């Protein structure tokens with residue numbers, strides 16, 4: 014089955030292209046992308062093979078096409094006249110070889126299934142893209158969000174991923190298991206009287222966790238609840254070894270679980286001759302239970318060198334299991350391309366997916382100051398990047414996301430018609 018993305022950018026041929034593709038038995042249209050950022054985020058999920066696009070899409074440049082190819086997404090351009098000199102030159106500059114004339118859209122599916130057949134699969138193999146593992150208990154998954162020291166954005170990403178999952182109507186529990194600087198409740202504006210994780214750890218110790226788990230979770234909305242973190246960093250000693258494992262295993266029976274962890278990975282022995290837990294136990298147990306680890310790194314020079322070291326440390330800890338990496342706070346002023354970073358990151362770990370999240374101080378500040386998740390302050394390239402992460406880690410929720418977008422579009426169109 015060939016999975017196709019579509020970026021028509023408002024061109025009149027979109028519906029004709031959809032018609033041609035939906036008639037082909039071995040082609041499925043994964044998504045109609047709204048713009049180039051949306052396309053790049055969707056390509057990052059590693060699920061698409063081909064994109065059918067317009068050469069006139071704003072922001073479509075050679076680096077965008079290179080990003081597509083890195084994710085083994087082959088471009089097919091629909092053009093008014095493939096023999097037109099200017100069109101040929103533009104396609105050449107973008108490194109797009111397959112051009113389909115608007116007048117020949119009936120054969121689009123054929124062009125899609127025969128495009129650059131095996132040429133680019135090499136890149137996908139190098140990236141070692143694998144479908145996400147099914148969870149140990151049915152359909153729910155535990156994703157541990159980890160990242161090195163220096164506040165690369167673990168909590169921002171964990172919170173946004175959990176909120177996006179909930180927006181797709183998937184029951185989701187966000188767990189703050191950072192033993193150094195728990196901050197999920199501040200990010201979401203939750204005024205906590207009691208710490209969820211401390212209460213749950215106590216219940217796990219007394220064998221009452223299953224019975225009373227609901228009472229220690231804070232509901233944010235119909236689909237999202239939160240287990241808030243430590244109220245003070247020195248309270249980590251109260252979370253005995255094994256408690257976080259018990260909590261996450263139980264949570265997975267009930268919902269998807271996103272865990273915000275701390276940066277430290279050292280397995281320092283606790284004081285008191287091993288009776289007390291070690292400081293990083295909450296993080297280490299989260300990584301151990303997780304079906305997938307999402308590593309967040311910061312795109313600046315210090316952040317990237319910490320990310321590289323962190324990936325090596327993590328590899329030693331997890332025995333080289335593939336990890337997903339999100340490089341956060343990407344910005345043009347740093348002067349390196351996604352390709353430069355991909356080359357660097359792939360040298361340090363087996364990567365199951367590489368994502369780039371733009372720096373967007375304004376959106377993040379609006380969310381933080383309002384105590385709301387990023388999604389609640391409006392759609393931006395950053396929220397689209399987060400949605401791409403969720404598509405990749407929880408592919409079963411993609412249909413709900415698409416339904417919701419179509420619903421929103423229909424409602425908007427309805428409102429516009431009524432005006």
Ligand SMILES: Nc1ncnc2c1ncn2[C@@H]1O[C@H](COP(=O)(O)OP(=O)(O)OP(=O)(O)O)[C@@H](O)[C@H]1O
Nearest residue numbers: 164165166167168169170194342371372373374377
């Ligand atoms: N994509 C982004 N664009 C702009 N600012 C960001 C972005 N991601 C995170 N930030 C900001 O970076 C800072 C650190 O983010 P966050 O608290 O998520 O990091 P962390 O890794 O959880 O850090 P800590 O070590 O404190 O747990 C925050 O001020 C956050 O608003």
Ligand SMILES: [Mg+2]
Nearest residue numbers: 167168194196
């Ligand atoms: Mg944090």
